[in-house]
Each structure stands twice: as structure tokens, then as C-alpha cells.
Amino acid sequence: MTGRLDMLGIGKSFFATRALDTVDFSCIAGEMHALVGLNGAGKSTLMKILGGVYQRDEGEIRIDGQAVEIAAPADAGRHGIAMIHQELSLIGELTVAGNIFLGKEIRHTGTPFLNKREMAAQVRAQLDRFGLKLDPNRPVRELNSGEKQIVEIIRALMSDAWLIVMDEPTSALSEEDKEMLFEFIRRMKAEGIAIIYISHHMPEIFGIAEQVTVMRDGVIVLSERIPDTTEDEVIKSMTGAELDQFVKPHKQITGKVVLSVDGLTSPGNYQDVTLDVHEGEIVVLTGLRGCGAPELAKAIFGLDAAYEGQVRYLDRVLKPGRGPAVAVREGMGLVTENRDKNGILPPLSVRDNIALPFLEKSVKGGLIDGARVDGIVAKAIRDTSTKTSSPDQEIRFLSGGNKQKICFSRWLDEDLKLLILLEPTRGIDVHAKADIYRIIEDLAERGVGILILSYEIDEVLMLGDRVLTLFEGRRVQEYAYPHFDKDRMLADMAGAGHAT
Incomplete structure (x- = not known):
């Protein structure tokens, strides 16, 4: 069985930018090697070389001591290397077995007809091998995020x-799904599978990995066995300094009500939800995935008209399904949970992505005032500490954290009154996360009402002025800072609390 990967002296440049500089990286069967670093450190470039997406400029790749060429993703597959990307590539209408055998279906001998029974049996054997309870014949659309992973x-x-690369595999998972995935990973390691695990979550890394490697600015700055290092040492290696920790400021909420939701109900999504958001207040909705919070937030923003109840904004009753254009004109903003799919326009530049909500306000004499747009863009980049080579750079080439800052920068307009954030720090590193937290607090300090959905309990506790727990679409309890109770919140999220 294959036992070891070595990437030796790997170098890669993109025009004048040196993305990787003489990088050595290895992984052995039966172990997890965590690869960490700030957004833009070079992790993705290194793994894309391993996966055949990019070609290295220097160095070599060895498997069990033998040099191999990986010029395309198909070459990686032939060498037993698989990539599990952050955004999954499953087809919801197909079954579990149908997705797994997509492109290599088993057919009844001599016929064009699929042998679904045999495909399901083979998948069942693999699931049994790892003690998993999934039904091979179940449509993927019915699975939760952990099961899809x-x-x-x-x-x-x-x-x-024999080697699986996982890119932020827990970014969209509930705590329960994370534990299911971690148990699966332990079983895979026991079966001799090697895992490269890209993550920014220190407790996960120190809980299940054997080795951790830190990249910064295209080079390896630390590589240690887990027992020989600490979380603080890893974070310091990532940033090059002690991390300036975000500390929630103490404040009194005295502003008027910006948003008032009364008895909002959408069958199958949420039921009889009531909440208020005041000027300068951060209200966090939390629960397990499927709790109904994303659907609730999108209804408030005007993306869904299929609800009963009432939404009042700035003392006006909002028309259901009024649309995002109206919401933006009214001073409301939304940052979605999936920035690559719904938050940015990848072919456009950083400038164009930032400018989109401001174009209507930048018209002068029937024409767009380019100078005003340039000023808005420059200020947005500066205020969010976004790293980009130029406002004209295509946004798709930015790191995840910088893309997320661009999504935030659209809403730094002085007319903003309410900002809705869905999983605002999903899949970004600790440094970018601290920057995002500061942006949120700065907006609140300015008097903007903030409504957040977050599934990360530590983030919930750190950001919220008030926290509302949800279970299966119903509001369970409300907690006000500083009287937070983490254990009770987790019990609420799991259904052990009582709906209010």
C-alpha cells in the first residue's frame, strides 16, 4: 500500500508574484497533516499543484520515493490523490450511490441500463467499513451538510x-456533524488513509492531527508534531506576531428599534418568530443547521414573500418579497453565507464588485461619476484592510478572507441602517476573522443595527449583545450580554430547551 508523499523544493510564481518559494511538505499513511496559514499564505497554491490544477515551476513530487508527474487532476486521481473542496460538488437530485458512481456507472451486462442494486451494494460495503449509517438510495438533497461531506x-x-486533501471541511457543519466527521477521520486513519487537512480552527487541529505545518508568504515557517507545539505558537507563526485579539467592548444599547419582527411564520422553515434589533445593537441568531435562521434573514431582506406575520423596519411595515433593490435603497444590507456563489461576481474586478450597490447614487448628469466611484472603492479597501494588488484585479484571485472583506465593504455606506450577516466568518483565517469582528463593532458603534446568523458558539458569545437560540424553526430563549450561558445555549440548540 502507498505510504508516503513528499513535495520537495516546490516553487511557483504568477508573473512577478512569488507564490511558493522552495516549499518542502510531506504526508504519511495513517496520519493527518494539518496545513494552516493566513488567507493568501500559499496553502491553496501548494494543494492545487498536488492536485494537478497548477504546474510547479521548480521542485518535484515523490510518492513512496518515486518521482511522479502530476500535470492534470486526472494524474492526481491515478496516483490515488483526491481533493475535497470547501464547496461540495454533489448533485442533489441523484442518490448517494448515484453521486458516488457518477461518470463510472455500473450497468447490467450487455444493456444500457444502470445496475442500481449493485452500485448501492458497493456503496453500502464502504459505509459499513467505516461504521456509517447512510442509505445509499437516499437523494443527496435530503442530507445534511455533514452527510454530504x-x-x-x-x-x-x-x-x-490513499491520500485525501480536505479544504476547510467543517466550515459549513454543525457541532454534531463535526463530531461525525471527526469519528470518520479517525477510522480512515486507522485504515491507513493519509489526510491533508486545511483549517483555521485550532481546537480541531490539535484534537485530531498528528502534524501541523504553517505557511506564511509562500514559505514554511513552522512544521512540528502536535505534541511538540502549542496553539499560541501556531497562531504566532501564522501572523508573524502575537495575534491582536478582538475584545468585545462594553456598551449600553439605548438606540431606537430599527427592525421589529412579529410572529413571522413560513411552514417548514420557521414558526412564530419575534425579535427586535436596535440602533447600534448586535443580535445573533444561533442553532443547529436547519434551524430556519437563513430563511428568516432572507425573508427580512425581501428575498422571500412566502411568510405570515409582520416585518417593521424604521417604523414602516415592509411588503413581503419586495426584492433586494428596494431593501438596499431603504438602507438595508445583506452578506450571504456563500460568498463565491452569491456574494461576488468572479469575472469582475474588485472595483466593480465594491461599486455595485453605489452605482445608482453615483450618477451625475445621466452618467456614472467615475471619480466618486473610485473614491468609494479606495475608502472601502482601506477601511476593511483588504489585500489586493489593484482595484482592477479580478476578485476571483483574492483569498477567501479578502473576498469576504469585499462583501462587507459594499455596506460601509453612510446610509446603512441595518446589516444582515449570514455566517460572516465562514472559512476565513483567524487574522481576517478578527478584522471582520472589528468591522462589525465599528458599524454598531456608528449606530447600524446588526443581525447575525452564526453556528459557531464561541463567535456567538464574542459578538452578541443579545443572542436568540432557535430549534427547528422556533425561538427557544433570549440571552442578554453579559449574562450568557454557553451550556444552556448548546442545550437550546439541541432541543433540550423550551420554545418561547
């Missing part, structure tokens, strides 16, 4: 992968 991994294993 497992389907992706099983698909890789059934393609004879």
Missing part, C-alpha cells in the same frame, strides 16, 4: 484514493 469522501475512497 461524507458522501464526497466515500466517493474519493471508492476511486482508490
Whole structure:
């Protein structure tokens, strides 16, 4: 069985930018090697070289001591290397088995007809091997995020992968789903599977990895066995300094009510939800995935008209489904949970992505005032500490953290009254996360009402002035800072509390 990967002296440049500089990285069977670093440190570039997406300029790749060429993703697959990306690539209408066998279906001999029974049996054997309870014949659209992650991994294993690269695999998972994934990972390691694990979550890394490597500015700055280092040492290596920790300021909420939701109900999504958001207040909704919070937030923003109840904003009753254009004109903003799919326009520049909500306000004499737009863009980049080579750079080439800052920068307009944030720090590093927290607090200090959905309990406790727990679409309890109770909140999220 394949036992070791070595990437030796890997170098890669993009025009004048040196993305990787003589990088050595290895991974062995039966272990997890965590790869960490700030957004833009070079992690993704290194893994794209391993996966055949990019070609290295220097260095070599060895598997069990033998040099190999990986010129395309298909080459990586032939060498037993599989990539599990942050945004999954499953087809909801197909079954678990149908997704796993997509493109390599088993057919009844001599016929064009699929042998669904045999495909399901083979998938069932793999699931049983790792003690998993999924039904191979269940449509993927019915699975939760953790189960979908497992389907992706099983698909890789059934393609004879011995090395699996996981990119932020827990960014969209509930605490319960994370534990299911971690148990699966432990079983894979026991079976001799090697795992490269890209993550910014220190407790995960120190809980299940054997080795951690830190990249910064395209080079390796630390590589240690887990027992020989600490979380603080890893974070310091990532940033090059002690991390300036975000500390929630003490404040009194005295502003008037910006948003008032009364008895909002959408069957199958949320039921009889009531809440208020005041000027300068940060209200956090939390629960397990499926709690109804994203659907509730999108209804408030005007993306969904199929609800009963009332939404009042600045003392006006809002028309259901009025649309995002009206919401923006009214001083409301939304940062979605999936920035690459719904938050940015990848082919456009950083400038164009930032300017979109401001174009209507930048018209002068029937024409767009380019100078005003340039001023808005420059200020937005400066205020969010976004790293970009130029406002003309295509946004798709930015790191995840910088893309998220661009999504925030659209709403730094002086007319903003309410900002809705869905998983605002999903899939970004600790440094970018601290920057995002400061932006949120700065907006609140300015008097903007903030409504956040977050599934990360520590983030909930850090950001919220008030926290509302949800279970299966119903409001459970409300907690006011500083009287937060983490254990009770977790019990609420799991259904052990009582709806109010």
C-alpha cells in the first residue's frame, strides 16, 4: 500500500508574484497533516499543484520515493490523490450511490441500463467499513451538510484514493456533524488513509492531527508534531506576531428599534418568530443547521414573500418579497453565507464588485461619476484592510478572507441602517476573522443595527449583545450580554430547551 508523499523544493510564481518559494511538505499513511496559514499564505497554491490544477515551476513530487508527474487532476486521481473542496460538488437530485458512481456507472451486462442494486451494494460495503449509517438510495438533497461531506469522501475512497486533501471541511457543519466527521477521520486513519487537512480552527487541529505545518508568504515557517507545539505558537507563526485579539467592548444599547419582527411564520422553515434589533445593537441568531435562521434573514431582506406575520423596519411595515433593490435603497444590507456563489461576481474586478450597490447614487448628469466611484472603492479597501494588488484585479484571485472583506465593504455606506450577516466568518483565517469582528463593532458603534446568523458558539458569545437560540424553526430563549450561558445555549440548540 502507498505510504508516503513528499513535495520537495516546490516553487511557483504568477508573473512577478512569488507564490511558493522552495516549499518542502510531506504526508504519511495513517496520519493527518494539518496545513494552516493566513488567507493568501500559499496553502491553496501548494494543494492545487498536488492536485494537478497548477504546474510547479521548480521542485518535484515523490510518492513512496518515486518521482511522479502530476500535470492534470486526472494524474492526481491515478496516483490515488483526491481533493475535497470547501464547496461540495454533489448533485442533489441523484442518490448517494448515484453521486458516488457518477461518470463510472455500473450497468447490467450487455444493456444500457444502470445496475442500481449493485452500485448501492458497493456503496453500502464502504459505509459499513467505516461504521456509517447512510442509505445509499437516499437523494443527496435530503442530507445534511455533514452527510454530504461524507458522501464526497466515500466517493474519493471508492476511486482508490490513499491520500485525501480536505479544504476547510467543517466550515459549513454543525457541532454534531463535526463530531461525525471527526469519528470518520479517525477510522480512515486507522485504515491507513493519509489526510491533508486545511483549517483555521485550532481546537480541531490539535484534537485530531498528528502534524501541523504553517505557511506564511509562500514559505514554511513552522512544521512540528502536535505534541511538540502549542496553539499560541501556531497562531504566532501564522501572523508573524502575537495575534491582536478582538475584545468585545462594553456598551449600553439605548438606540431606537430599527427592525421589529412579529410572529413571522413560513411552514417548514420557521414558526412564530419575534425579535427586535436596535440602533447600534448586535443580535445573533444561533442553532443547529436547519434551524430556519437563513430563511428568516432572507425573508427580512425581501428575498422571500412566502411568510405570515409582520416585518417593521424604521417604523414602516415592509411588503413581503419586495426584492433586494428596494431593501438596499431603504438602507438595508445583506452578506450571504456563500460568498463565491452569491456574494461576488468572479469575472469582475474588485472595483466593480465594491461599486455595485453605489452605482445608482453615483450618477451625475445621466452618467456614472467615475471619480466618486473610485473614491468609494479606495475608502472601502482601506477601511476593511483588504489585500489586493489593484482595484482592477479580478476578485476571483483574492483569498477567501479578502473576498469576504469585499462583501462587507459594499455596506460601509453612510446610509446603512441595518446589516444582515449570514455566517460572516465562514472559512476565513483567524487574522481576517478578527478584522471582520472589528468591522462589525465599528458599524454598531456608528449606530447600524446588526443581525447575525452564526453556528459557531464561541463567535456567538464574542459578538452578541443579545443572542436568540432557535430549534427547528422556533425561538427557544433570549440571552442578554453579559449574562450568557454557553451550556444552556448548546442545550437550546439541541432541543433540550423550551420554545418561547
